[in-house]
Amino acid sequence: MSANPYILAADHPEALLTLLQEDPSLATEQDEYGYSLVHAAASYNRIDLMRKLVNDFKVPVDLKDEDGETALFVIETVEAARVLVEELGLDPTIRSSENLTAREGLEAEAELPEVIEYLRSLETNTPAVNGTTNGDASEMLVLPSVPEGLQVTMGTMDEAEADGQQPDPEFRRRIEELAARGDFETPAGQAELRRLVEAAVAGEGLGEERSVRPRQE
Template identity: 30%
Template sequence: MAPTNTPSIQLANIWTAAGDGQRDRVKELVDAGTDVDSHDDFGYTPMHAAASYGQLEMIEYLISAGGNINVADFDGDTPLFVVETPEVARFLIERGADPSHKNSEGITAAMNAMTEGWREVAEEIAKTTGETLTEEPEDNDLAHVAMGDDDEHDEFMQQVHNVMQRTEEGQNRDDQLRGLVSQMVMRQIQEDKTEK
């Protein structure tokens, strides 16, 4: 009997296959019962992978297979949060991606893109949302942020106090605290931009 020359092929999981644009492999997995919106151990979905790697045909396939273009990972980030080109951002928005969605930290995809250094992506998303984009101030620590309007400062400090008190009572409120701080930082950035 002659030996067969079939190499050992490691089959890609749905997330890797989606990111690599392997439509046949993704279809095979979906047909076998894999949830098209399944999360990996980090909350990433096939839609996130396809968006991150700019796999437009894969995104179309995932949508046609029932994939949710606004599926969120464990941090509340949708696929629009991971795109690295304005073309992919526009493609997702044209297919129903919600550019106004805020993740668990209260950040939009446009704000996230600015933080990641993807200014063109942020500008593309902001065309839809009307968000004003600003660079982060050099002095962006909490002391700087808290120096704003006294009423806002008092309100912010009261909200932080409330979250901390609930934490002491045994409730985990890290996400709420992170969201409050993010909102205050973004408010201060907006005010700094207005003053310039």
């Protein structure tokens, strides 16, 4: 009786690669549920096997099972997700037959928060930046994108110009608070961000609320 390639993918990836060398057609086969070796390698975090299946045996990285789910739907580590998306080119926005992305599917099952956070960062295109934390994803600051229509000019200043110019802690607090709001990506949230940035550029203090009137031409 021949070895089950899906079991080999999980437990003996080296033996599976030997089997594939003998019969490369096995690489793209799927079982009765559409489950493939790419799905199996992703599920069991066999990173090198994933790479070889896609790069050497030309298995489509976006191969779907009967539920319309790619290998990204069955991963359990950020490493596997990153290799699939950033290295092998799998589109994270592909939806299953239930109209869910991989991130939405994981959220529905309330599993793997680190993977969910990584996939969400791909959707918002706002990478997390580790500040003064110990690496806890829940403490990582997500930097907001610059609002549309606002131009930022980068430059340098000498010591005399910089003397006494410390970042306004209230401005930083307000930016972080706004970025954490659920309506941050909405027009209202972006308008509020633009107002805060423009106030900071103009040198206006944020320690107290101020009234804002339309500028008179």
